[in-house]
Amino acid sequence: MATIVPFGPQHPVLPEPLHLRLVLEDEIVKEALPTLGYVHRGLETLASIRDMDQMVQIVERVCGICSCIHAHTYCMCIEGLMGIEVPKRADYLRVIWSELHRMHSHLLWLGLLADAFGMESMFMHAWRIRERVMDVLEATAGNRVIISVNKIGGVRRDMSPDQLRWVLQVADELEKELDLIKPVLTNDYSVKKRTVGVGVLTYQQAYELGAAGPQLRGSGVAQDIRMTGYGAYKYIDFAPVVEKDGDSWARTMVRFRELYQSIDIVRQLVSSIPDGELAAKVKGKPMGEIACRSEQPRGELMYYVKATGDKYLDRVRIRTPTFANVPPLLVMLPGCEMADVPIIALSIDPCISCTER
Template sequence: MATIVPFGPQHPVLPEPLHLKLVLEDEIVKEALPTLGYVHRGLETLASIRDMDQMVQIVERVCGICSCIHAHTYCMCIEGLMGIEVPQRADFLRVIWSELHRMHSHLLWLGLLADAFGMESMFMHAWRIRERVMDVMEATAGNRVIISVNKIGGVRRDMSPEQLRWVLQVVDELETELDKIKAVLTNDYSVKKRTVGVGVLTYQQAYELGAAGPQLRGSGVAQDMRMTGYGAYKYIDFAPVVEKDGDSWARTMVRFRELYQSIDIVRQLIAKIPDGEIAAKVKGKPTGEIVCRSEQPRGELMYYVRATGDKYLDRVRIRTPTFANVPPLLAMLPGCEMADVPIIALSIDPCISCTER
């Protein structure tokens, strides 16, 4: 006999409200139905009452954790429409902050996952390491999470050579700390017991269901929007992190290896950063339509902007990565055990306020 068990919106492992109706047969999930709308704010419509400079701060609030990347992508759209050439130094600084955001997001997620499978000490350690990244952000940008450094045409703050050297130092410390966690994470029996083979998403499924980011790469698809070379990524040498298995363990490993990748990218950026201006002059109003994509910690982010030369933008549409990862989640759940649902739900790194905007 089928039983329906509600999962969420309030659940110890969920940082944000997502509700799943789980249809169970004994302990096995047969079907999962999502209910969204707990944090729907309609930020896209705000474009019709706030001008395009104020929208930078609004799109940052779509998702706190990847705020810098949201603002970066939005600015890329407007700059593309108006044909503004962003100074190279600004591009580099934007990407440095983006990579710092990726690191702190992945560490936050790692902590949450550790908490979900009951390894509280790793949760504490991941968040302790994350605090170093937050310090960097506070010192260089002025705020800890929503750093508001992007503006149309460039960035609002510069980093001094001393600050850049300090960032390198912090990044080195991070690497040693991560090595310590790595030993625990990769060799622990209980971690593997909870994640290996749980929530398998095959290559075919991931591709057809439009998964994004670590979900896609965890299933063996080598697709990373940073490969398109937006911002300063065209000057950087890197390859997307790919795992073959497509289970929760593979997704964990993708994110963990991306931490090292981000450290490497930050080092390359700081070695190559040119001197010069940090913002270009902006004049006039944009017209036309544009689509810009970038890579968030959670995956591919897409912005569509339509402007008619008016004071306000006509339409801003934001496709966030978790939005794309909801259908794969629904495909992963049937067939798993009730006890694995929290791990699977968390392994897509759900960001519900992103999804609903």
């Protein structure tokens, strides 16, 4: 006989209200039915009462974890519509802050995953390392989480040479700390027992269901929107991180290796940052339609903006990576054990506030 067990919306594993109704037969999940809408605020409609400069602050609050990348993508849209050339230094600074956000997001996620399979010490260590990144954000931008550095045409704040040197120093320290965690992740019996072979998503499934980000790359598809060369990514050299297996372990390793990649990107950017203006002058109102893509810590983020030359934008549409990653989650859950549900749900790195906006 099938039993229905609710998972969420208030659950100790997830800080966010994701609600899944799990149809169980004994301990095996037969079906998972998601219920969304607990975090829906309807912020896309705020475009009708906030002008385009104020909307930067609104879209930053789509998601607190990757706020800088949301604002960056929105600004790219408006700049594309108005034909604004962003100064090179502003591009570099934006991407440095974006990569710092990616690092803190991945470390946060690593901690939550460790917490989900009961490894409290790993949770504490990951979050302790993360505080180093938060210190950098606070010192350079003035706030810990929502840093509000982007504006249309460039950035609001500069990093002094001292601060840039300090960023490099912190990057070195982070790498040392990650090297200490790495053997635990790669060799520990209990970590492997809980993640290897759990929640398998094949290459074909990932491609057909339209998974995004580390979820897609964990299944062997080498797709990274940063490779399209938006912002300052066109000036630096890197390759997407890919794992073949498609299970929770592969997704963990993709994110862990991306931490090293982010450190490398920050190093490349800081060592070659040019001098110059921080923001271009913005005049007039945007007109037309545009769609821009970028790579969030969780995957591909797309903004669509339509403007009619009015004070307010006509339409802002946000498509977030977790929205793309929920269908693969529903394919991975059936057939797994009840105890593995938190790990599989966390292995997609769900961001519900992004999804529901």
